Every structure is written in C-alpha cells, then in structure tokens.
Amino acid sequence: MITIVTHGDLDGLTSASILYDTLLNKNFKERINIQITQPFSLHSLLRRIGLGEKLEKLYILDIGLDEATWKRTYYELRVIxxxxxxxxxxxxxxxxxxxxxxxxxxxxxxxxxxKGSTVTIIGQNFLEETSNPEFYKKLVIMGEVGDKVRKISERDPLSRYIEYIGSSLVAYPADNNFKTKIVKLWARHKELIDDLVLKRYEEAVQKLKELTKHSKERIIYETDKIMIIDLRNTRVHGYVGKIASYHASRSRKIVFILFNAGPFETIVTCRVPPSLTFNAMKILPDIAKKYGGGGGGHEKAASVRIPREMTEEFLKELQKIVL
Known part of the structure; x- marks a missing residue:
C-alpha cells in the first residue's frame, strides 16, 4: 500500500491530487491511501500509519514540522x-x-x-507524468494562488473556482473525508468542482459574513501598527485565516486573532499586510515555545498553539515585541 499524507489546504490538496494521478497513471497495483493532517497532529497519524502491516511507501506533502511535537514526530518516523x-x-x-x-x-x-509552494515542487517533478498535464497545470496555479505565492486576475476563470473551493474547505474544516473526495474528484473525473463544493461554498460565505461582522466588535487592543481580536468565546475554527486577512488588508495593520481549540489550548493566528515587515513565522513560535506551545507557517501568515492559562502572558510579551 502507498499512503499520501497531506495538508488540508488548497496547496496540500492540489499537490496530493497530482501525485495521486501520477501513481494511478503508472498502473500501480498497490492500494493508494490518502490521509489529511495538520503539522501538530502529524505524529499521531504517523503512529496509526506505522501500525499498518502492508505499507510500502509513504509520501508526506506540505506539512511544515511543528517544533512542539517534533520529538514525537521523529520517533514515529524512525519506527516507520x-x-x-x-x-x-x-x-x-x-x-x-x-x-x-x-x-x-x-x-x-x-x-x-x-521558492513557491509544495504544488510548485510537485508540478516540476510529476506534472508530465500525469494522465492530463493541461488539467493539472490548472491545479498548480490554484494551489499557488491559495498559498499566496502567485497572483492572478479576478477576471481569470480559475479565480472563481479558487474562491469556491477555498471557501468550501472552511465550511467544515474537520471534514477530512470531504477533502479526500476533492482530491479524487480532480484525479478521477478531471472536474474542478461539484454540487457539494458549491453548497458548502454558499454556507461558508454566509457564515463568514456573520463572523467578520462579529469580529469587528471583538477588537480588544489596537494601535497604529497592530490589532488584536478576541474570538475565544466564538465558534470560529476554519474561518480565522480569512477574517484575519480581511482586517489586515483593510487596516494595513498586523492582525492577531485569538480563539480556543478544545478545553486546554488557545490558538493565535497572525496575518501581516504586504506593506509591513514582520516575520510571524519566527516571532510567534519563539514566544509560544517559552510558554509550552508551538506552531509555524510563513513570514506573513502564521499560527501558534499555547496553553490557555498562558494566553495573557503570551499577549503581554507579544505586544512588547511588536511595539
């Protein structure tokens, strides 16, 4: 059996679909299994995968290592x-x-x-081995735009599909079966969207409007440089990145959003407007590590997880550094 482990965002899903098609196109007789995960939960998935008896090859796509769980991830990789x-x-x-x-x-x-995103690497190495390179070129573009390493015109037909799929993914962020279906929809049917994607897109658009409006009432700290929004008492998982990007774009400030993940952890998500210099990928994890947390991302888009009881201390130190 071959297992593909990938991140559940547009970059990860497009990457997985291209690789999946490549393997199918090579007439692999082994079963190809697709698993979706996050960096902080990679070790748990690897443990389950490592218990499988028939695994022959494992691909890991678009998963940035999480420092807080690295030792456990390393152990599971060594077992495999x-x-x-x-x-x-x-x-x-x-x-x-x-x-x-x-x-x-x-x-x-x-x-x-x-340079680029994971789907950029996938495209360079596997695109010509797929069953339909012209179709998968579209997926490369979509994954790169989704990961903000490429820009396309709003008039580009792909722009609409990127919005449909990106929004459908946040409607039910924990539904990994849906994400796997999208990977296979692309690979098996060469269709960019289906009725379920459109249905979830419509749900997500309405929910995002409501949450964005609510977020404007939850700004707890603001200067000419940063904005902190507290959504710890709001069910907002899946929409936080879009809300943070909305505020960063319009205010031209570094935006931090707090929300809870389960009973023990708070997540801090950051978005940095293009006009400002702030390495969120380095600064946030460095602070989080001091308080028993961790995380990662990119220079202008990152998230960290910290114990709930350490949230206020984390914020105090963050404000000192930013100011």
Whole structure:
C-alpha cells in the first residue's frame, strides 16, 4: 500500500491530487491511501500509519514540522523507517528545513524548495507524468494562488473556482473525508468542482459574513501598527485565516486573532499586510515555545498553539515585541 499524507489546504490538496494521478497513471497495483493532517497532529497519524502491516511507501506533502511535537514526530518516523518503508517528504516550509539533517539521517528522501509552494515542487517533478498535464497545470496555479505565492486576475476563470473551493474547505474544516473526495474528484473525473463544493461554498460565505461582522466588535487592543481580536468565546475554527486577512488588508495593520481549540489550548493566528515587515513565522513560535506551545507557517501568515492559562502572558510579551 502507498499512503499520501497531506495538508488540508488548497496547496496540500492540489499537490496530493497530482501525485495521486501520477501513481494511478503508472498502473500501480498497490492500494493508494490518502490521509489529511495538520503539522501538530502529524505524529499521531504517523503512529496509526506505522501500525499498518502492508505499507510500502509513504509520501508526506506540505506539512511544515511543528517544533512542539517534533520529538514525537521523529520517533514515529524512525519506527516507520526501521520497517524499511520508503518515505518521501515534499515541502516548502522553512520549519522542515531546520530538521534536514535528522530527516536525512533517517533515510528520508526530501524534495524541498523555499521558492513557491509544495504544488510548485510537485508540478516540476510529476506534472508530465500525469494522465492530463493541461488539467493539472490548472491545479498548480490554484494551489499557488491559495498559498499566496502567485497572483492572478479576478477576471481569470480559475479565480472563481479558487474562491469556491477555498471557501468550501472552511465550511467544515474537520471534514477530512470531504477533502479526500476533492482530491479524487480532480484525479478521477478531471472536474474542478461539484454540487457539494458549491453548497458548502454558499454556507461558508454566509457564515463568514456573520463572523467578520462579529469580529469587528471583538477588537480588544489596537494601535497604529497592530490589532488584536478576541474570538475565544466564538465558534470560529476554519474561518480565522480569512477574517484575519480581511482586517489586515483593510487596516494595513498586523492582525492577531485569538480563539480556543478544545478545553486546554488557545490558538493565535497572525496575518501581516504586504506593506509591513514582520516575520510571524519566527516571532510567534519563539514566544509560544517559552510558554509550552508551538506552531509555524510563513513570514506573513502564521499560527501558534499555547496553553490557555498562558494566553495573557503570551499577549503581554507579544505586544512588547511588536511595539
């Protein structure tokens, strides 16, 4: 069996679909399994995968290593490699590069570039091996736009599909079965969207309007440079990135949004407007680590998880650094 583990955003899903089609196109007789995960839960998924008896090859796509769980992730990777299972890691996150030496020592094959996104790397290495390169060129563009490493005109026909799919993903962010269906919709039917995507898009648009309006009432701290929004008492998971981007774009300020994830953790999501210099990918995880948390992302879009009881201390230190 071959397993593809990927991130559940547009970059991860488009990457998985291109790779999935490539494997199908090569007439692999092995079963191809697709799993969706987040960096902070990768170790848990690897543990379950490692218990499988028939796994022959494992692909990990678009998963930036999470420092808070790295030791557990390393252990599970070592267990898998000790079974002589081939592991190929394809990624563009700087956090993964920081553990390059350890990954190489485990015998993991790493395809990595800081330029572009994961689907950029996938396209360069697998596009011509797919059953329909012209179709998958569209997925490369969609994944890159979704990851904000490429811009296209709003008049471009793909722009509409990117909005449909991106919004449908946030309607039910924990529904990994839906994400897997999208990967297979592209690979098997060569269709960009279906009725379920449109239905969830419509639900997401309405919900986003409501939450964005509510978020304007939950600004707890604001200066000429930063804005902090407290949504810890609001069910907002899946929409936070879009809400933060909305405020960052309109205010031209660095935006931080707080929301709870389960009974023990608070997540802080940050978006930085293009006009400002602030390395969220480095600053936020460095602070979070001091309080038993961790996270990652990109220079202008990052998130960290911290214990709930440490939230106020985290905010105090964050304000000092930003100001």
């Amino acid at each position: 490699r000790n079974r002589d299972i081939k592991v190929i890691w394809i990624d563009h996150h700087r956090a993964t590069l920081q553990h390059l030496e350890e990954l190489v020592e485990l015998g993991i094959t790493l395809l990595f570039s800081l």
